[in-house]
Amino acid sequence: MRRRVVASGLGAFCGLIGMGLAVAPASAEVVSIDIEGDPPNDTTHSGADGVLSGGGTVWNGVDAGIDVLGLSDETGAPTAVDLVFTSANGIVDVSATNDLQDTASSGSFNIQGLSDGTEYDVAIYAFPFSFVGFTDSTGISGGLCSSSPSYALPGTQGDDYCLFEDVLPADLGGGEFGFTIAAIDGAVAGLQVSGPSGGGTPVPMLSSGGIVALVVCMIGAARYTTRRIT
Numbered sequence: 001m002r003r004r005v006v007a008s009g010l011g012a013f014c015g016l017i018g019m020g021l022a023v024a025p026a027s028a029e030v031v032s033i034d035i036e037g038d039p040p041n042d043t044t045h046s047g048a049d050g051v052l053s054g055g056g057t058v059w060n061g062v063d064a065g066i067d068v069l070g071l072s073d074e075t076g077a078p079t080a081v082d083l084v085f086t087s088a089n090g091i092v093d094v095s096a097t098n099d100l101q102d103t104a105s106s107g108s109f110n111i112q113g114l115s116d117g118t119e120y121d122v123a124i125y126a127f128p129f130s131f132v133g134f135t136d137s138t139g140i141s142g143g144l145c146s147s148s149p150s151y152a153l154p155g156t157q158g159d160d161y162c163l164f165e166d167v168l169p170a171d172l173g174g175g176e177f178g179f180t181i182a183a184i185d186g187a188v189a190g191l192q193v194s195g196p197s198g199g200g201t202p203v204p205m206l207s208s209g210g211i212v213a214l215v216v217c218m219i220g221a222a223r224y225t226t227r228r229i230t
Contacts, residue, residue: 130146137167
C-alpha cells in the first residue's frame, strides 16, 4: 500500500511541476472605437472604462464615413483590425455627459481583419432607442441596443450598450472576416471588440523548460516505482 501511495504522490508532484512551468494563455486583444459624428469638434474618448476594457486606455477616434485600417488595441499597439464604412451620417446627442456617447453615426460599417473560426465579444454603444443590426457567421441579428442611457461608463447593458458574446466572424468576401454593424434606426456611438491576442483560441502550453522538467520528474517516478516493486 505504501508503495502505491508514494508512486501516486510522485505523479501528482510531477503534475504540479508541469502546471507551475506552464506558459500563461494569450491575453485578450481589445480594440476600442469612438465614432466621431461631429469632427473636428469631437474629443476622442480615453480610459479603461468600457464594458470590455482590460486595463488599457486607448480608444481609436474614427470620423463618421472615414475608413481606418490597422486600428490600435487598448494599449496603443497596432492590430490587423479595420473599420470600413458602407454609409454614414454624423449625429450629435446634446444630452450626453461623456465624450464616447456624445456623437455617433447612422448607416453601417464593417469591422474586418478578424480571424475565421475565432470567437469574439462585441459591445456596441448606441444613441437612445437605437435599433442596431449585427451580422456574424450565423446571419443578421440585433434589435433595440439602447433605451435610456445612464452616460455613466461603462454603462448599463440595454440602456447604454448591447453585448454580443462568443460570436464568430462572417465571411465578408475577398478573404476578409468580420462583423457588419448597421444603425437601422438610430446611431452607433462606439464599440469594443475583444478576442484572443494574435488570433485563435488561447490554450495553456508548457514552455520548453517545463517539458524537460516534467519528463525528468516522470522518469524518476517510474524508476522509483519499478525499484520498489521489484
